[in-house]
Every structure is written in structure tokens, then in C-alpha cells.
């Protein structure tokens with residue numbers, strides 16, 4: 299990991315227009331604030347974990363960074379270049395520098411293409427001048443790197459297991475030598491033992507190539523192992539962002555505390571003795587978020603001030619930032 | 626859960642040994658073909674269909690009689706003299722107006738198959754393009770395009786077809802226009818739905834994330850995944866085209882003399898049924914029925930073979 303900042307996201311907002319089904323054309327759409335002012339930075343070779351319940355905007359954030367969704371406001375600076383508002387052609391040249399792997403490994407591979415064709419697609423798009431042999435060589439090399447026999451290039455995705463499909467997805471991301479791979483819940487569809495293999499593979503690759511990772515997951519235990527820093531999202535807002543160790547050892551935000559409490563401890567005695575702090579209510583609708591602190595409807599220590607004033611993300615020292623009035 | 630480590634050494638050595646021999650994979654198409662070949666009803670139907678097609682193209686060469694000459698001797702007493710007979714070469718006997726029925730059936734088969742195949746092709750091409758565009762572009766364009774389809778579908782098409790034929794005269798071109806105008810509507814709906822579901826697949830997203838140009842995405846990712854559904858629907862569309870044409874011809878509005886079709890021949894056969902000249906109904910009807918059945922079985926077989934359960 300170097301100190302060079304490769305990605306700087308500043309006050310990013312992604313709003314969707316939502317209309318009731320069958321609404322008249324002149325009815326004004328409501329704004330769904332999927333991402334409401336998120337800022338963070340990423341250094342070269344670093345891994346940032348992003349955690350939150352489903353519906354908190356993790357995947358939207360990933361796609362907004364990749365410019366796959368229209369951004370309402372804010373900026374995304376990638377290697378010194380502003381990406382928001384960039385036209386398709388200029389954006390395309392940046393796409394080989396940031397790749398993505400997806401949640402459902404099988405669904406992310408076109409069933410009608412061989413894995414060789416699938417992995418070669420980014421190469422074909424960004425290096426059309428490569429000869430067939432060079433491409434094949436490169437594809438076989440990355441297959442080897444992710445632990446799949448290179449002689450299987452002519453097989454189709456449905457002939458592989460979920461874990462193997464995810465390796466193929468990783469190979470596709472890796473083939474153009476990106477500087478950042480965004481992993482959108484890459485292991486939540488896999489068995490636990492396979493999860494560990496995929497995570498270890500990603501860590502090994504990072505060591506080898508120095509690629510930076512943004513690793514999205516819905517529970518803290520998965521990101522704990524791989525992340526240098528962890529960001530906790532709730533309803534499109536950053537609740538807490540801190541170095542992984544500090545976050546687990548000394549969580550500051552009540553929401554982070556609840557998430558950590560939800561992770562089972564592999565010791566029955568301690569698990570029983572643990573103070574139960576469950577989030578009983580459902581996530582409020584992002585169409586109609588609570589006033590003030592978005593977490594206040596579920597916060598065990600909420601005060602009056604929480605309803606009136608939105609807490610800002612505040613640095614408490616040692617790179618530990620939290621958005622809460624009381625901490 | 627984290628103590629299972631990856632051993633990169635092992636696959637590497639194995640790869641060295643096996644790199645020489647590339648294993649070939651089984652594509653979904655290959656899978657589908659195997660499943661289709663195993664389907665007996667579909668295979669029999671395919672053979673039947675090929676025979677019918679051969680009959681349409683080459684049947685005329687097997688008989689010395691053409692489909693125009695009227696045998697005036699037979700005309701007055703078709704019931705006695707016009708029976709099917711291998712001896713005089715009138716294999717199917719004579720038709721109502723003293724013409725060789727075998728040659729007439731060959732001619733009718735040609736016309737009916739042509740109407741079916743061309744009609745279905747028009748519907749498939751127009752419907753696929755329309756539906757794929759609506760589905761992929763989405764938004765307002767999609768809404769407008771599909772509302773138009775809804776409106777067009779709410780008009781009873783048989784009524785429109787008959788009106789067209791009455792107003793603009795009965796010609797085979799008008800028949801094509803009339804059938805073509807309505808048949809693509811269903812197709813466009815099916816293709817649009819399919820496009821929408823493919824558009825939301827993660828492999829499309831993966832292609833977008835990589836920066837693959839839109840047109841390449843449609844060509845490389847959407848169209849190949851649409852083909853299965855289109856193929857099934859097209860095979861099922863052909864018999865329904867033939868049925869429509871036959872119905873119209875049966876009413877006397879469709880194909881006109883001297884041309885003929887299965888529907889027209891059946892219509893003639895029905896008129897003489899009471900006089901005991903059953904062969905005039907039997908031969909065209911048999912061809913009609915087995916062809917329709919063959920198409921349906923093949924369509925069914927294709928659907929089973931291409932069933933996208935494994936996607």
C-alpha cells in the first residue's frame with residue numbers, strides 16, 4: 299500500500315425518480331435518495347470494506363463510482379481526473395483501470411459464451427490490436443492465477459460450480475490489469491468454505507499485483523478479514539469510517555455496535571453472556587427518511603437533538619470518523 | 626472460516642501437464658440439440674415435415690398430369706370415373722372440376738407452406754426488432770411503442786383481415802399484408818419481455834462496467850440469448866399462419882383460382898362430401914392435419930430442448 303490516493307469521492311449524491319405504478323404522466327416523481335452525500339478516499343493497494351444492510355445503498359454507491367448510474371451531485375476523482383459528467387468515450391478509457399465483480403457468479407457470465415470468450419471480452423474492448431494468440435495466452439495466464447485449469451477455456455459457465463464461476467469473474471476483472479476492483483458482495487451467494495477461498499484468493503492477488511479493492515458485504519464478519527478500512531453505510535449516509543482494527547475494537551456509532559453485536563461469537567458461553575442489542579424495527583423507507591439523524595428511529599440512545607439536526611461526519615482522531623451527536 | 630488457504634502451486638503444475646489438451650465444452654446449444662434429438666415425437670415430426678416439403682417441391686415430377694388440364698370425360702361423372710387410381714396415374718383421383726387432384730394438392734401445399742413460412746418470417750423479423758428496441762431503450766419510447774401494440778391487439782384481427790380482402794380485392798399479396806399486420810404483435814411482446822429480463826442480468830452489467838459499446842452488447846449478449854425464444858415462437862407461428870390462411874380460403878376470401886391452397890381444396894372437398902367423393906376432402910385434409918401437428922410437435926420439442934431452466 300502506498301500513500302498515493304487513487305480515488306476521491308466527494309459528497310456524492312445519487313437520487314432516483316420514483317413514481318407510483320400507473321401514475322399519470324404529469325404526477326411529479328418523488329426523489330429516492332439512494333446515496334445522500336457520501337465522501338471517502340481510497341489509496342493505491344488499499345482495501346476498503348463497505349458494510350450495511352440490504353437497501354442501504356452499497357451497490358448503488360459502487361455503480362455510481364463506476365459511472366454506471368446518473369449522479370445527482372458530487373464528484374468522483376479517479377487518478378486525478380473527474381469522472382462525473384465524462385462522456386462515454388472518455389469514460390471507456392478509464393474502464394479498464396477499474397473493474398467489477400458481482401454477487402451472483404453464474405448470472406454474471408453470459409451462458410452462451412465460453413469462459414475463454416468471457417474473459418477475453420475486456421481485452422477485446424480495450425486492446426483490440428492484440429493478436430488472437432496473445433489474447434489466448436493472456437486469458438490462460440489469468441485463469442492460472444485464479445486457480446482454474448487453463449485448458450478449460452472452451453467450457454461454458456454452467457459447467458462450473460459457484461466458487462469456480464466467481465474465480466472466472468475475478469479472472470475477467472484481472473485480465474486488463476486494473477488498479478481497482480470493486481467487489482459487490484462477491485461471496486454472499488457462496489458456501490461458507492468457498493467464501494474463505496475466494497476471499498483468500500482476492501488477498502493473494504492483491505499482494506501480488508497491488509490492486510486496490512472496494513469490498514462490499516452486508517455483514518461485518520466477512521469484511522473484517524480482508525479490509526484495511528471499513529465504511530458503515532445506513533440509508534445512503536456514512537455512519538462511521540475507520541481502520542478495520544479500530545472499528546472492531548472500539549466501534550463508536552450505535553449502528554456499528556449493533557452490527558458487531560449481530561455477529562455470532564463462536565463460543566457458546568460468551569455468546570450467551572453477550573448483551574443482546576438487536577435492531578428490532580425495519581429499515582425506514584429511503585423515500586421518506588427520518589429527519590435529522592437517519593438512524594434515530596432505531597437508535598437506542600436517541601435524543602431530541604437527533605431529530606432536529608443531522609449529525610456530520612466528524613474526525614475523532616486516528617482516521618476514525620463518526621456521524622453521531624453523542625459520540 | 627478463514628483457515629482454508631489457497632494453494633496456487635498445485636493447479637499450476639497440473640496446468641503444465643494438461644495445457645496441451647484443451648477440453649471442449651458443451652454449449653447450451655449443443656445441450657439443446659441433444660435433448661431435441663432425444664425427443665421422439667419431434668424427430669418423427671421433423672421427418673414428416675421434410676417429406677411434406679419434398680412433396681411440395683418435387684411432387685409434380687412424379688405424375689404425368691398437370692394441375693390445369695380439365696378432363697371433360699370425367700367432369701360429368703366424377704364419382705365413378707374420378708376415383709383415385711394408381712393405374713391411370715391419378716393417384717389422388719380427380720378434383721371437383723375435373724382436374725388431377727394430386728397436382729392440385731402439390732400446388733396447394735406449395736402455397737400453404739409459403740404463406741406459413743413467409744408470414745411467420747415477416748412476423749418474426751418485425752416483431753423481434755420492434756420488441757428488442759422497445760425493451761432495450763426502455764422508458765418513454767418503450768411505453769409508447771407497447772401502448773400502440775396494445776391498441777392494435779384490441780382490434781379483432783379476423784375482422785380487419787376480412788375487411789381488407791373485401792375492400793382491396795382478394796389477392797395473395799393482400800393476404801400477406803393482412804396476416805403480417807397482425808401476427809407480429811404477439812412476437813414483439815414476447816421479445817420485449819425477454820429483452821427486459823436479459824437487460825437486467827448481471828452479465829450485461831458486467832459488459833457495461835467493462836465499457837463494451839452498446840451495439841456490441843446487443844449483438845454479443847442480448848441477441849444470442851433471445852434466439853431460443855424466437856426459434857420456438859417462430860415454429861409455432863408457422864402453423865397458426867397456415868391455419869389463418871386456410872380459414873380465410875375456406876371462407877372463399879383467400880387464395881383465388883387458378884391458384885389453390887389447402888384451405889381452398891378442403892373447402893371444395895367439403896362441398897362434394899355428400900355425393901360420396903370423400904377422397905376430395907381426405908387428401909388435402911390429411912396433408913393439412915399432419916403438417917400442423919408436425920409443426921406443433923417440433924415447436925414443443927424445441928421449447929423443451931431450449932428450456933432456460935439452467936440459466
Ligand code: SF4
Nearest residue numbers: 591594597604622623
Ligand atoms: S445522532 Fe442520535 S440518533 Fe443518530 S446515532 Fe447518534 S445518538 Fe443515535
